[in-house]
Each structure stands twice: as C-alpha cells, then as structure tokens.
Amino acid sequence: MRQSAVIRERPPAGSVGPVAWLRTHLFGSWWSTAVTLLLGYLLLRWGLGFVDWAVVNAIWSVPAGENGQPDATICRTAEPAGACWAVIGDKARFILFGRFPYESQWRPALCVAIFLALFGISASRRCWRRELLLIWTVALSAIGVLMWGGVLGLEFVPEDMWGGLPITLILATFGLAFAFPLSVLVALGRRATDLPAVKILCVLYVELIRGVPLVSLLFMASVMFPLFMPVGMNPDKLLRAQVAFILFAGAYLAEVVRGGLQALPKGQYEAADALGLSYWQKTGLIILPQALRLVIPPLVNTFIGFFKDTSLVLIIGILDLLTAGKVAMADPVWQGVGTEIYLFLGAIYFAFCFAMSKYSRRLERSFGRARNR
Amino acid sequence: MSEAAPPAIVLDKVNKWYGSMHVLRDVSLTVQARERVVVCGPSGSGKSTMIRCINRLESHQEGRIVVDGTELTDDLRALDTIRREVGMVFQSFNLFPHLTVLENCTLAPVWVRKTPRAEAEERAMDYLRRVRIPEQAHKFPGQLSGGQQQRVAIARALCMQPKIMLFDEPTSALDPEMIKEVLETMIELAETGMTMVCVTHEMGFARRVADRVVFMDRGEIVESNSPHEMFENPKTERLKLFLSQILRGH
Numbered sequence: 131m132r133q134s135a136v137i138r139e140r141p142p143a144g145s146v147g148p149v150a151w152l153r154t155h156l157f158g159s160w161w162s163t164a165v166t167l168l169l170g171y172l173l174l175r176w177g178l179g180f181v182d183w184a185v186v187n188a189i190w191s192v193p194a195g196e197n198g199q200p201d202a203t204i205c206r207t208a209e210p211a212g213a214c215w216a217v218i219g220d221k222a223r224f225i226l227f228g229r230f231p232y233e234s235q236w237r238p239a240l241c242v243a244i245f246l247a248l249f250g251i252s253a254s255r256r257c258w259r260r261e262l263l264l265i266w267t268v269a270l271s272a273i274g275v276l277m278w279g280g281v282l283g284l285e286f287v288p289e290d291m292w293g294g295l296p297i298t299l300i301l302a303t304f305g306l307a308f309a310f311p312l313s314v315l316v317a318l319g320r321r322a323t324d325l326p327a328v329k330i331l332c333v334l335y336v337e338l339i340r341g342v343p344l345v346s347l348l349f350m351a352s353v354m355f356p357l358f359m360p361v362g363m364n365p366d367k368l369l370r371a372q373v374a375f376i377l378f379a380g381a382y383l384a385e386v387v388r389g390g391l392q393a394l395p396k397g398q399y400e401a402a403d404a405l406g407l408s409y410w411q412k413t414g415l416i417i418l419p420q421a422l423r424l425v426i427p428p429l430v431n432t433f434i435g436f437f438k439d440t441s442l443v444l445i446i447g448i449l450d451l452l453t454a455g456k457v458a459m460a461d462p463v464w465q466g467v468g469t470e471i472y473l474f475l476g477a478i479y480f481a482f483c484f485a486m487s488k489y490s491r492r493l494e495r496s497f498g499r500a501r502n503r
Numbered sequence: 504m505s506e507a508a509p510p511a512i513v514l515d516k517v518n519k520w521y522g523s524m525h526v527l528r529d530v531s532l533t534v535q536a537r538e539r540v541v542v543c544g545p546s547g548s549g550k551s552t553m554i555r556c557i558n559r560l561e562s563h564q565e566g567r568i569v570v571d572g573t574e575l576t577d578d579l580r581a582l583d584t585i586r587r588e589v590g591m592v593f594q595s596f597n598l599f600p601h602l603t604v605l606e607n608c609t610l611a612p613v614w615v616r617k618t619p620r621a622e623a624e625e626r627a628m629d630y631l632r633r634v635r636i637p638e639q640a641h642k643f644p645g646q647l648s649g650g651q652q653q654r655v656a657i658a659r660a661l662c663m664q665p666k667i668m669l670f671d672e673p674t675s676a677l678d679p680e681m682i683k684e685v686l687e688t689m690i691e692l693a694e695t696g697m698t699m700v701c702v703t704h705e706m707g708f709a710r711r712v713a714d715r716v717v718f719m720d721r722g723e724i725v726e727s728n729s730p731h732e733m734f735e736n737p738k739t740e741r742l743k744l745f746l747s748q749i750l751r752g753h
Contacts, residue, residue, distance in 0.1 A: 395597075397597035398597060400560050401593065401598070401599070403558075403560060403586065404558055404591040404593075404660075405586070405611035405615065405659075405663060406583055406615045406663065407610075407611060415614065419601050420599075420600070420601050
C-alpha cells in the first residue's frame with residue numbers, strides 16, 4: 131500500500147469516451163434503453179418521412195401554362211405527395227419584397243444586406259465605440275433613401291408599396307433600437323424614489339402599456355390616433371405602427387432592466403456614492419454595465435419575442451414578411467400549396483431568432499470570463 | 504498638532520431614527536485632523552450608522568455634522584465636496600466586479616477629479632504597490648482573495664487622495680490570516696498621519712495606532728478615552744461587560 135497516493139493520469143477505462151457516454155446517458159437501465167429505442171424509432175420514421183416529402187418526392191419546377199402563368203396541377207396531383215418547392219421559386223421575390231416595383235427590388239434587397247452588415251458589425255465587442263452610433267445613423271439613413279427613393283435618380287416608392295422582409299427588419303430594428311434606451315430610462319425612473327412625479331409617470335406608462343394587448347395598441351395607432359390629429363397632419367401608417375411597437379417593447383424591456391437593477395447588491399451603489407460619483411456617472415459606469423449583463427438572457431428572450439411580434443402588423447394591413455407569405459398563398463395559381471411557404475417563412479424567422487440566441491450565449495460567456503465569479 | 508487647525512469632523516448632538524427605533528442618540532464627537540479614532544461597541548450599537556452618516560450614506564435627522572469645514576445638508580454640491588475628501592472602506596469590500604483592479608482605482612480620479620488617465624494610473628500603481636499587490640493590477644476583483652480585495656478597496660479610496668478615511672468593520676468579513684495583512688496596511692496608513700475613523704473589533708489595532716477609542720452602546724457614546732485608559736481602566740459597567748466579552752472571544 132505504499133503506492134496508494136500515486137498520481138494517475140487518466141480516470142479508469144470505460145468511464146470516459148463516447149461509448150461510456152452512451153452507456154450512462156442512453157442505456158443506463160432497461161427502462162432508459164426502452165425509451166431510447168422507442169424515441170429512436172419514432173425519430174427515424176418521421177425523419178425519413180419528412181425527407182421523402184421534402185427531398186425525394188419534391189417537385190422543384192413546374193411547366194408554364196398556356197396563359198404564361200406556371201401550371202401547378204402536378205403539385206396537387208402528384209402521387210406520392212411531395213413538397214412543391216416550385217412555389218418558392220415563383221413567389222420568393224414577392225414574399226421577400228412585397229409589392230415593391232419589380233425592377234427596383236434590388237433596393238430592398240440591398241437594405242436587407244445593410245441590415246445584416248449592421249447587425250454583424252454591432253455584434254463584435256471590439257466595435258463598441260462611439261463611431262458605431264455614426265455607422266448606425268448613416269446605415270439607417272441609407273436604408274431610408276433606398277426604400278423611399280425620390281433622390282439620386284431613384285424612383286419614389288411610397289410606404290404602402292413596401293413589404294416583406296425589409297418591413298419586418300425595419301419594425302424590429304428601429305423598434306428595439308429605440309425601445310431599449312427608452313426602457314433603461316423608464317427602469318431608472320421607476321426606481322427614482324426621490325423624484326415621485328417621474329416615478330409615478332414611469333409606473334403608469336409600464337402598467338398601462340403592459341395591461342393591453344399589442345394588437346389593441348396597433349389598432350389604436352392605426353385607427354384611433356388619426357382621429358385626434360389636426361386635419362392634414364397624418365403620419366403614415368408604418369410610422370404609427372412603429373411608434374406603437376416602440377412603446378410596447380419599451381414597457382416590457384423596462385421591467386427586465388429593472389430586474390437587473392434590483393439584483394445588484396446595495397454595496398455597489400454605496401461604493402459609487404462614497405467615491406463621489408454623480409448619479410449619471412454611477413449609473414453609466416457602475417450600475418448599468420453590471421445590471422444589463424445580469425439580464426442578458428431575459429433581455430434577448432424579449433428581443434426574440436418582439437422580433438416575431440412584428441408579424442402582428444398584419445392586422446392593420448402592413449405587408450410584413452408573414453403577411454406577404456399569406457398573400458402569396460392566396461394566389462389561385464398555387465392553390466393548395468401552403469405548407470412550403472410556411473416552412474420558408476419559418477426558416478427565415480428561425481435564422482434570425484437562432485442567431486440572436488446564439489449571440490446572447492456568446493456574449494454571456496465573454497462577460498462571464500471577465501468576471502470570473 | 505496645532506490647535507488652530509479646524510477639526511476634521513464634528514458631530515454635534517446627532518440623532519437618527521429608523522422608523523420608531525432611535526439608533527443615534529445625541530451623538531457628539533470631534534475628530535481633529537491627523538487624529539486616529541477607533542469606534543467599538545456591540546453589534547447594533549449604532550457605530551456603523553454613525554460612520555455612514557459622516558459621508559451621508561445615511562442621513563441624520565437632528566443635529567449637525569461638519570466635515571472638513573463643510574456642513575452636511577441636503578445641498579448636493581456640499582455633499583459632492585465632502586465625498587471627494589472622505590474615503591470609505593466597507594466590510595464587504597464593494598469593489599466593482601466588472602472592472603479590473605486598476606480600473607477600480609482610476610475610475611473616480613478620472614471621472615470625479617478629472618485627473619488625466621495616465622496620471623491616475625501612475626498614482627493607482629503607486630498605491631497598489633503600497634498595499635503590496637501591484638502584480639494584480641490587471642486582474643478582476645473576483646480573481647483575488649478577500650484580503651487582497653480589501654487592500655484594493657483601501658488603495659481605491661486612497662487614489663482619490665482623501666483627507667479623511669472611514670473604515671466600516673474592514674476585517675469582519677475576512678479569514679484570520681487575511682485580517683493580518685489588511686491590518687498591516689491600515690497601520691502603515693495610520694503612520695502616514697491620515698485622519699482615520701475606524702469601526703473595528705480589532706483591539707490590538709486600536710491599542711497600536713488609535714489616539715482615541717470611542718465606545719458606543721445602544722446608539723450613544725458611552726466612553727471616549729485613550730486606548731490605554733479604555734482597556735486598563737474602564738469606567739462604566741457597559742464597557743467592562745463589552746471588554747470581557749471581546750477578550751473572552753480572543
């Protein structure tokens with residue numbers, strides 16, 4: 131027993147590696163083995179069924195009919211049934227860009243590209259500096275010019291011709307870009323015990339907005355709001371929806387931010403006070419950086435929720451991505467093929483939401499490394 | 504010590520209530536410049552509340568508090584002036600966990616005193632050397648031991664070059680072996696002639712550096728004397744009881 135304390139370089143064989151992992155996690159007992167086999171069987175069956183439908187039996191193109199329209203009869207009559215991806219090829223541009231003039235659709239396409247570039251740049255912590263604000267201003271103005279046109283030889287396109295993905299991105303990006311700073315101010319205001327008027331105002335705002343459904347706010351913005359405006363002053367529908375959206379998102383985000391403020395130990399406030407930092411220095415340098423890090427998961431959760439909620443503008447007749455998809459489905463030529471379009475829309479929404487969720491995890495990790503607590 | 508110099512801190516009949524609980528009762532205390540005062544007393548005796556009133560982390564409701572010639576009132580400008588001149592060290596360190604040790608030390612000088620960053624960093628390194636942890640400057644507080652964190656907290660307060668330092672039970676949250684390193688730092692600081700008010704149970708520290716020990720119980724100052732007189736010749740029963748309890752604990 132003299133050698134009892136030898137340092138062994140690896141754990142006993144059979145306790146690590148893929149086989150050991152399988153044994154402990156999937157085949158630990160006869161019960162777990164049974165569940166594993168059953169789920170494996172169901173997964174395989176449905177998976178194969180889906181592949182059959184989506185790939186093997188899929189119809190990728192349809193012949194043109196006599197009136198120049200595509201003839202989708204084979205999609206409806208094919209046996210065994212397969213996905214009719216031809217509809218995406220035919221309708222993709224309408225779904226993505228709505229009723230934007232066909233030959234100018236490079237403009238909304240470029241807008242989408244600018245949005246994506248903007249998200250990409252903003253995601254990198256290295257780029258978090260003052261210049262970023264300038265980049266955002268320039269990019270958003272460029273998007274405005276591209277969508278509206280009317281200058282630089284671009285044809286003017288009114289907002290009711292806009293549609294599809296740019297609408298969704300505009301609503302979500304402007305919405306969250308304005309709602310987030312608003313929410314921080316409201317959350318701070320709600321905690322300002324020495325400014326009772328501000329506090330009451332913030333509480334009222336949050337509770338009133340949270341107390342009604344987004345749909346009713348959108349209705350109010352589109353139907354009731356113009357009634358109160360002086361004659362001739364009628365801000366456009368998209369802008370009104372955008373404002374309703376900002377107010378709604380702001381109220382929800384404010385509560386998330388407040389949660390972060392609440393979670394900070396009192397000592398952080400006291401230490402900042404004792405050092406003589408002013409209220410805004412304390413808030414900007416000590417409190418918010420910590421509070422916001424704490425609430426990254428619920429914050430991104432809310433962001434993702436609101437990204438998808440932009441589709442509610444459907445009810446006031448704005449042609450966002452989902453609405454454009456539904457309009458495309460209503461085309462008599464493609465009657466009976468809706469699933470494919472829904473899958474296409476789902477894939478787009480999923481790509482954005484999944485990217486946000488992935489990014490939030492990365493952000494958490496990079497902050498966690500610095501803090502190491 | 505010339506008597507002409509104005510006192511660093513004057514508390515004059517200070518009263519404070521938490522709801523209906525009377526936590527400070529007619530507390531009067533004058534601390535001269537360069538004087539080192541240790542405040543002791545059982546828990547709940549109001550000693551932390553008193554020291555926190557000096558830089559208005561708590562506000563008093565009656566009486567006057569004058570710090571470095573400026574009276575503490577609701578006037579925010581006066582408060583800013585005072586807080587700039589008064590450094591504070593907390594029981595739970597309260598370092599900013601999202602900033603490095605060096606950033607913790609330079610934050611207030613850069614933003615409050617408007618010191619150029621390079622100069623602030625140089626001075627911060629100076630103080631970090633004094634508390635003997637310059638090699639930790641680029642780590643985050645969470646990576647340091649409790650004793651190291653408390654020494655950073657002392658350096659952070661010193662970086663503002665305060666005239667007065669307040670310590671609120673600086674060693675109460677530390678393991679015994681770390682208490683020593685923090686006390687050594689505080690003793691060195693005391694030897695530089697800094698005006699210090701220190702709430703602590705470390706009677707060895709009080710004996711060694713304090714010019715005066717103040718004993719508080721139930722919100723009032725019961726005795727105030729030189730450490731020698733206090734420990735060898737306590738006048739009140741309450742202090743005798745407290746000392747016997749403290750000494751038994753050690």
